[in-house]
Amino acid sequence: MLESLRKICLSLPEAVEIVDGFGHKTFKINGKSFVISGEGKNGFNVSFKSDRETQEFLLQQEHFFKTPYIGHHGWVSIQNPAGEQWNELAGLIHEAYLRAAPKRMVKQWMDSVEK
Numbered sequence: 001m002l003e004s005l006r007k008i009c010l011s012l013p014e015a016v017e018i019v020d021g022f023g024h025k026t027f028k029i030n031g032k033s034f035v036i037s038g039e040g041k042n043g044f045n046v047s048f049k050s051d052r053e054t055q056e057f058l059l060q061q062e063h064f065f066k067t068p069y070i071g072h073h074g075w076v077s078i079q080n081p082a083g084e085q086w087n088e089l090a091g092l093i094h095e096a097y098l099r100a101a102p103k104r105m106v107k108q109w110m111d112s113v114e115k
Contacts, residue, residue, distance in 0.1 A: 001044045001081065002037065008090050009035055012097045013109055032100040035093055036067075036075075043080040046089065048096040050074050058092075 002025065009015050009027040015034075020026045024038040036047045047067040050058065051074055058064040058076050063085065067075035081089050098106050 004086055005035070005037055005046060008086075008093050009097075012094070013105060014101075015097065029097060029101045029105070034096040034100040040079075045077050045079050046081060047075050047077040048089075048092055049099050050076050050092065050096065051099070054092075054095070 005025075005027075006017065010017065012029070015027055015029050018026050018028060020036070022038070024036050026033050026037075027035040034049050038045055047070070055066070055071075055074050055076050059066060063081075064076050064078050066072075067077040071077075076092075078085065078089065098109070101109070
């Protein structure tokens with residue numbers, strides 16, 4: 001699962017992977033986190049930054065939950081994503097990246113996607 005996550009996150013311009021002080025794999029752009037992942041007692045978790053509206057919508061779906069400790073900042077998590085959930089997750093990760101990236105990078109990325 002981590003390899004699938006890496007493939008999505010590291011395909012984004014200037015995204016980097018670090019290991020934080022808790023041992024979580026964290027994906028950042030320009031020093032700002034947009035995805036955090038880790039293994040827990042119940043399996044593999046992926047957390048991503050969202051806006052409040054998106055968070056509210058996602059929390060109505062049974063496979064998403066508010067990220068502990070940082071959920072009040074809009075973070076949402078999914079545990080053990082499988083199959084089609086990865087397609088949805090890829091889009092949500094792209095949105096999280098765009099929220100964290102500097103405006104100049106967002107413009108460059110959007111321009112390259114439109115071509």
